[in-house]
Structures are given as structure tokens and as C-alpha cells.
Amino acid sequence: MTNSTTTKIVSPQNVKDEWFRPKQKEQGRAESVVRPSLSYWKDAWRRLRKNKLAMVGLAFLIFLLFMAIFGPILSPYSVTATDYPNQNKAPSLAHWFGTDEAGRDVFTRTWYGARISLFVGVMAALIDFFIGIVYGGFSGYKGGRTDAIMMRIIEVLYGLPHLLVVILLMVVMGPSLTTIIVALTVTGWVGMARIVRGQVLQIKNYEFVTASKSFGAKTSRIIGKNLLPNTMGPIIVQMTLTVPGAIFAEAFLSFLGLGVAAPFASWGVMTNDALPVILSGHWWRLFFPAFFISLTMFAFNVLGDGLQDALDPKLRR
Amino acid sequence: MAKYIIKRFFMMIATILIIATLTFALMHTIPGSPFDDERTSNPTIQANLEKFYKLDEPMHIQYLYYLKSIVTFDFGPSIKKPNESVNELLARGFPISFELGMVTILVALLSGVTLGTFAALRHNGIIDYTAMTFAVVGISVPNFVLATLLIQQIAVNLEWLPPATWSSPLHMILPTLALATGPTAIIARLTRSSMLEVLTQDYIKMARAKGLSPVRIVVRHALRNALMPVVTIMGTMLAGILTGTFVIERIFAIPGMGKYFVESINNRDYPVIMGSTVFYSAFLVFMLFLVDIVYGFLDPRIKLHRKEGDA
Numbered sequence: 148m149t150n151s152t153t154t155k156i157v158s159p160q161n162v163k164d165e166w167f168r169p170k171q172k173e174q175g176r177a178e179s180v181v182r183p184s185l186s187y188w189k190d191a192w193r194r195l196r197k198n199k200l201a202m203v204g205l206a207f208l209i210f211l212l213f214m215a216i217f218g219p220i221l222s223p224y225s226v227t228a229t230d231y232p233n234q235n236k237a238p239s240l241a242h243w244f245g246t247d248e249a250g251r252d253v254f255t256r257t258w259y260g261a262r263i264s265l266f267v268g269v270m271a272a273l274i275d276f277f278i279g280i281v282y283g284g285f286s287g288y289k290g291g292r293t294d295a296i297m298m299r300i301i302e303v304l305y306g307l308p309h310l311l312v313v314i315l316l317m318v319v320m321g322p323s324l325t326t327i328i329v330a331l332t333v334t335g336w337v338g339m340a341r342i343v344r345g346q347v348l349q350i351k352n353y354e355f356v357t358a359s360k361s362f363g364a365k366t367s368r369i370i371g372k373n374l375l376p377n378t379m380g381p382i383i384v385q386m387t388l389t390v391p392g393a394i395f396a397e398a399f400l401s402f403l404g405l406g407v408a409a410p411f412a413s414w415g416v417m418t419n420d421a422l423p424v425i426l427s428g429h430w431w432r433l434f435f436p437a438f439f440i441s442l443t444m445f446a447f448n449v450l451g452d453g454l455q456d457a458l459d460p461k462l463r464r
Numbered sequence: 465m466a467k468y469i470i471k472r473f474f475m476m477i478a479t480i481l482i483i484a485t486l487t488f489a490l491m492h493t494i495p496g497s498p499f500d501d502e503r504t505s506n507p508t509i510q511a512n513l514e515k516f517y518k519l520d521e522p523m524h525i526q527y528l529y530y531l532k533s534i535v536t537f538d539f540g541p542s543i544k545k546p547n548e549s550v551n552e553l554l555a556r557g558f559p560i561s562f563e564l565g566m567v568t569i570l571v572a573l574l575s576g577v578t579l580g581t582f583a584a585l586r587h588n589g590i591i592d593y594t595a596m597t598f599a600v601v602g603i604s605v606p607n608f609v610l611a612t613l614l615i616q617q618i619a620v621n622l623e624w625l626p627p628a629t630w631s632s633p634l635h636m637i638l639p640t641l642a643l644a645t646g647p648t649a650i651i652a653r654l655t656r657s658s659m660l661e662v663l664t665q666d667y668i669k670m671a672r673a674k675g676l677s678p679v680r681i682v683v684r685h686a687l688r689n690a691l692m693p694v695v696t697i698m699g700t701m702l703a704g705i706l707t708g709t710f711v712i713e714r715i716f717a718i719p720g721m722g723k724y725f726v727e728s729i730n731n732r733d734y735p736v737i738m739g740s741t742v743f744y745s746a747f748l749v750f751m752l753f754l755v756d757i758v759y760g761f762l763d764p765r766i767k768l769h770r771k772e773g774d775a
Contacts, residue, residue: 299475306479308748310707312486315741318729319490395606402608402711403726418609422715425616433616437609445604452600
């Protein structure tokens, strides 16, 4: 309380009474928490932001999403329209990424491919998410015999070679975007269901769930309010990692000739089309789709890794 | 242990049965018969063909014949190339794919484990960062993209290695490299993280205190336990690699299973598609079974683990 500017040594006799006054009690402030409390999600976001690589990934994905939506619209060329006089042109001011053997603009097709890749990836992840949550949540919460039977089913399905099943379905159902998504989710939900179940199994024995039960909460409330929110971390990580898997699978299938049919573009189709012409030096045909598939997978992978660290409560400080 | 093996064995049979049934059901939901082209328009020939392929029998009988063909390992003739049986195609293509797959998994294991171990030993050092950067890149670049880039750069531009086919060890380098990079990256990351964990354990400190050489500590004590997670993913990874060969074979013009499989897809040659799918799946499921058994032997905790019912 001393005023630093007037500090001087005073003898005890000269100490005056008016120098003293009772300290003002700060009404109600003493117990308050100075730092605002961090919710789980705020804390996770704070930690994710520190992970530079994950943020670069996120930024790229936002950019990609923007270009996937607006890229084909902004471009003066159409995705499918052929322009034979301008075939196999190297990248120039008119065609930023060059043109293919039918004179189609690679720039437009690349962003159209982004649309398809993102759509397939996100849809596959969402459907996996819903099936996985219902199946895994039910199995884990019920426990006992139900759980044992449901898990045996999962173990058998887990043994199926996924890409073969997908190829088989594609052959029978005919190549289309819907088929790809269906085929990917037929086997894809299993991983998600396992994760959800493992989490639910662990959390349902915690005290706060018992407390909730003792207050007479209904099963639906316990699952919805207590269990699921606490399992979201690993689920989101799993979803982020499902997307690159689905994007790869779509490209893989398109590359085998089972994906989106020409003249529409997907990254896999474009890479496949570029295969016969790489010897003739048309590098842009291969480079752009290959570059963007790799970058997208990279972005999702680093973001998934970052989320994994950020959402892990054990690493919370 | 015996109980565990038996349980796994029945699980394997169930999985194969599901694949077989799925394949059968899918085969019969395809509209039209395989003999719908003009070449066989004569109704008598058509009927004879259907009799030959037992397509005139009721569905459940056909299903039994089908199961028999799987058990006896006889998938019948190809429809588009009637003088060749599916078995012959498998016998010709599979050994090559198998070779490519095995070389790949060996390369991936050796380089992945080495890379991961060194990264963990030099945690946060230059080797660690380099290895992990490589790992993220390796996971991100699809194998068919890598394969095309390798052909373009190393085979065509630099002319260091032959761009295609499978005729000498020199020819094997590029396809193996393309196929092995992804698995190598995954194994390296896995080895690194489990190695980092193992290295903090008390028994490692103990080994150090005893004055064992660092090499011996890492190889004999740490690596053994650090490799457990790698063994766990071997099965699914093998499946990924062996299906991955399809695309790699196509790019490098290697006459393996992938070539016949893609050909049969394009020709819609159903017996070949179905036969090779069932065969391939059965093989993969069997490998998964073997990996599980090996894992059971390596980790005595596994039985306890399974009994509790959580994975």
C-alpha cells in the first residue's frame, strides 16, 4: 500500500494515525476464479491452434472446400465440354493447369474432382458415424450377451478384405457415386462402432453415470447427455481419419475404371487418364490431380493427428 | 491357447462363408444371364450352356454346388475365355502377386521398424523429424500416384530402372518401392510411438543400470515389446498390400492377379471375378488368422484381454 514515490525513512514517533486505514473488503470477489473456465472444446481448440501443422492442414481444407464449391463456377470453362483445337495445351494464362486430350480445362476438372473427393469422403464419414454410434453405443451400453453377440458379428465383418468387397459391389451395382459411398460404408462403419463401444464401455462405469442413474435419469438421457458427449473426442478423430481413407478408395476405384465415369472428373479418373500420356511429356495431366489428392490426404492426416492430441483428455494441462 | 485358436478358426470359417454367400447373392442379383450376347442366341445351345453351368437348377441347389466348388477349389471355366479355367488364371497370376506382396511387406517391415526405432532413439532430433516427415508424406501419397511418378522420373526421365514388367530383380525395384512406401510409413510411426513408450519403462532402466550395451538394450529388450502393435496391424496391412498389388500391377504391366482381375471386371467375366474374389478373400482371411495366432503366442495377456470382452 505504500506509495513508492514518497518512500523515505520515518522514525516510529512520527508515524501518523491517518496513514492507516482499514483495507476495503472486495465484496464477493475473493472466491471468484480469475481465469475464465475452459470448456473441453475450447481447451481442445486452444491446443489444436498451437499445432502448426494441423492448422496448415485445416487452412488447406478450408481453401479446398471453397475451391470445390466455387472453382468450377468461377472458371469460364465447363467440366465436360470438349475443345479439340486446344487439346493437350501446357499450363498458360488461358488454362492455368493446361488442358487434356479432349481440350478440357484441367483447372476446372481439378476442382470438380475436389468436389467429388470431398463429397465421397464426408458422406462416408457421416454414414459411418451414424451407424457406428447406434451400433457401438447400443452394444457397449447393453453389455453382457447382447454385446458379446454384436461383437462377434463385428469381428467377422472386420476380417473381410474391404477393398475387395467394395470392388465386388461396384461391379454388381455399376459405377456411380452412390455406389461408391454405399460400398465404402458397408464395411467402413465397423471401425467406428468398435471405437464407440470401447468408449461407452469405459465411461458407463464412471461415478457420474451412476449418480445420474440414482437421480432416476432415463436410459435415453444417460446415453444422450452422459455417454455420447464424452465419447466425441475419439469419434471425431476417427471421422477425420475416415475421410482420407474414403478419398483414397474413391481414387483407387476410379483408377481401376470402377469410379465416376468419363467425361466427369474425379482425381482418380484424371490420374488414370494421365497414365498413357506421361511418356509424351504432358506432365500437368498427372501433376495436378496427383498433387491435390496427396495434399488433401496429407491435410486430413495431420489434422486428424492434431485432433487426436488436442482431444485426448489425458494430455490436458 | 488351444481354445483361442479354435475360436479364431471358426471365426475364419464364418468370415469366408459370409464372403462366399455375399458373392453368390451378388452374382445372382445381376440382371440378365452371362450368355445374353448374340453368339449364343440359339435356344438349344442356351439351354445346354445353362445346364452345363448348372444355371437351370433351383437356387439352393446352385448354392450348394457353389459351396462345393469352393471347398474343392474348382471355380470352373471363364465365360469369356472358355478354354481357360479360373483355376488356371489363379495359378498363373497369384504366385506373381504373392511374390510382389511378400517382397513389399518384407521391405516395409525392415525399413519401417528401422526408421521408427531410430526416430524414437533420437526423439525430437533431426532423424526423428526427417523420419516423421517422410512418414506423413508416405501415408498421404496414394500408391498409384507414387507409381506413376516413379515411372515418369526414374524410369523415363533418368532411365535408371526399367519402367515395367516383372522379369528380373531390377524390374522389381520400382513396383516394390511404390507399394511399400505407405506401409513403411505406417509401421515407422507405430514403431516410433510404441518405442518411445517402452523406452521409459523400468526394465529398460534396469537393463541400462546393468551396463548392457545400447544395441543390446534396444534389440533384445525394447524392440521385442515395441513391436507388438506392429504385429497387430500386420493382418489388415497385408490385406491392403495384396489388394494394392492390383493397381500396381496394372501400372507396371505385371502379369499377376491384378491384371486378370481388372481384365475380368472390364469384360464382366463373372466366374473370374467371383472366383478370384473368393479365393483372394479366403487367402487374406487366412493370413489374418495366422497373424492372430502369432500374436496370441507373442502376447500372453491376449487371452485375459479377450475374456473381458473389450478390444
